[in-house]
Amino acid sequence: MSSARKRSEPRKVTKQPQPPRRLQVAALCYKETKVGRKVLLITSRDTRRWIVPKGWPMKGKDDHEAALIEAWEEAGVSKADIEEEPMGYFEYAKGLSSGATVPVEAQVYMTRVRDLKQSYPEVDQRTREWFSPDEAAELVDEPDLKAILRTL
Template identity: 30%
Template sequence: MMPLQSAAIPYRYDADGELEILLVTSRKKRRWVLPKGHVRPGMGAHSSAAKEAFEEGGVIGRTEIDPIANYVRKKRNACDEEAYCVTVHPMAVSTEAPVWPEMRQRERRWDTISDALFLVEQRGMRKAIEAFDRAFSPVCAQSAGRR
């Protein structure tokens, strides 16, 4: 069985009703990514995603139990390649902490879906953001021309 990781898509709507998601930088390569990490034994994937969102991005909110997407992530080590199954969980952000555990190791930024898709390089993560966009973008706001 493949090791399990979970990611959060922390989101909010700005004052104009525009959907934004939170991205953080990866520690080593400084790429823009979703908060993500290993699911600890005895912890649900959605709870793990919420924990990662706080540790990596300093956000707190309600995380969906059911994933919006899944993808396989391959990670190269010095001697081999490991594959992880990643579940991706939407998180409605209620609080953005001024101080958080990994604030000195990562940057965070809020972006529109289109900007996030431009910044995120990992294919599986991009597909998860696209699935999130289909499910969460306010269709009424789009048709009213507020986007």
């Protein structure tokens, strides 16, 4: 009888500690057109999924400045007006070269593109394309980024 009682008792579930989220900075690049706002997406280097330019904060740079540097390196944005405060955040799991993933929270900075160059550091590693905000929201994987795009 005591073994039956043991089986029916609720088991304690212990939560595994989650690694802390790492911070990235992202540039949500857009332009105004005759048919409405367009958003610039790029492909990731490894999985080729659609994303916004983003990267790690940079020593000696404010976060919005680092986001603008990422927009240049990854998408060829050579002239832009970027907001100094993030307009939102999204979370995702960043794959590392070791095969592990780390949780990341990306701060999103609105970036009005004034000029794009055809030659830029990662031109041979990524594809870039303009989409309506609704189209862009359908293409990205991250739910919070989808929500941000749908608010534009």
